[in-house]
Amino acid sequence: MTTQVPHLADWQRIASTEPCAALISQANARPVTFELSNIKLSGWQSGPESEAPIVCLHGWLDNANSFLALAAAMPSQSLIAIDFAGHGFSSHRSRDAHYYLFDYVADIVELFHQQSWSTLQIIGHSMGGMVATALAAAMPELVQKLVLLDSMGFVTTSAEDTATQLRKALSSRQGRLLKQKPTYQTLQQAAIARQSQSDFSLQDAMILAQRGCHDLSDNPPNVTWRADMRLRELSAQRITIEQAKALIGKLQCPVLALMAEDSIELMQQNLAIYQSNYRQLQLQYLAGGHHLHMTNAAAVAMSICKFLR
Numbered sequence: 001m002t003t004q005v006p007h008l009a010d011w012q013r014i015a016s017t018e019p020c021a022a023l024i025s026q027a028n029a030r031p032v033t034f035e036l037s038n039i040k041l042s043g044w045q046s047g048p049e050s051e052a053p054i055v056c057l058h059g060w061l062d063n064a065n066s067f068l069a070l071a072a073a074m075p076s077q078s079l080i081a082i083d084f085a086g087h088g089f090s091s092h093r094s095r096d097a098h099y100y101l102f103d104y105v106a107d108i109v110e111l112f113h114q115q116s117w118s119t120l121q122i123i124g125h126s127m128g129g130m131v132a133t134a135l136a137a138a139m140p141e142l143v144q145k146l147v148l149l150d151s152m153g154f155v156t157t158s159a160e161d162t163a164t165q166l167r168k169a170l171s172s173r174q175g176r177l178l179k180q181k182p183t184y185q186t187l188q189q190a191a192i193a194r195q196s197q198s199d200f201s202l203q204d205a206m207i208l209a210q211r212g213c214h215d216l217s218d219n220p221p222n223v224t225w226r227a228d229m230r231l232r233e234l235s236a237q238r239i240t241i242e243q244a245k246a247l248i249g250k251l252q253c254p255v256l257a258l259m260a261e262d263s264i265e266l267m268q269q270n271l272a273i274y275q276s277n278y279r280q281l282q283l284q285y286l287a288g289g290h291h292l293h294m295t296n297a298a299a300v301a302m303s304i305c306k307f308l309r
Helices: 008-015 020-027 064-073 101-114 127-138 159-176 187-195 202-212 241-249 265-277 297-308
Strands: 030-035 040-046 054-057 079-082 120-125 143-149 213-217 222-225 255-260 281-286
Touching: 008 020, 008 202, 020 064, 020 202, 040 064, 054 064, 054 127, 064 079, 064 120, 064 202, 064 297, 101 127, 120 127, 127 143, 127 241, 143 297, 187 202, 187 222, 202 213, 241 265, 255 265, 255 297, 281 297
Parallel strands: 054 079, 054 120, 120 143, 143 255, 255 281
Antiparallel strands: 030 040, 040 079, 213 222
């Protein structure tokens, strides 16, 4: 873990501004950064110092702040929430690279070895749950227990649709070159735009926006998202349902899946497809939508603590 923290001024501003300030104080969260071989990952650690923290992996286009409410509800637990590459305060991948699910897995494996962590407990939301599932399947010695937050299975493409998927991906790359990031006059406007695409309150959207946005200029005021534009490209590489089932079948650790009662369609479909492939699955439904760990943090924290004990 490095001693100098990038974006420290941004973190200090977040830590003194609501709605994040109260959650950061309750969780005793402080910034961390990790210098890997090809990328710098940023995040925060909450609770007491621990040699074996619980690692939290966020969903697509979210950031580490999506776990702040959960950390505030679990103050006695040591959590480390990471911004994936291209998200939040973490570095973007090199100009010749793209964002593939298994590359996120490789980043987390390198982080595990760098920090000399042995077996850890992982909490993954949505895409973060898919990353954690792939990690635990490929390297079961690294994962003691796995918590999935409205996350089940993987995003797949059938073998016969491989060429179609590749064509769509190539088209999306070309389309991205013609686009620019949206800009907003205020952070609240950015949060309103984020809220319109999700299932939570404006306050929850502000929690993500405070870490996920940066100022382009002060005069005139101009705000945009930090996230790499390439994150919105369609992936040229997806596994098939058969490969996904095989991966899940390799899980050796106990798995707790906390599914939202108002889950998104993809997770409802995946639950029907993959539930029987988990060897040790505890399935529980909790009130809320896809971001239930933000909107129903107390209930999620209670279920997680019971499972981890």
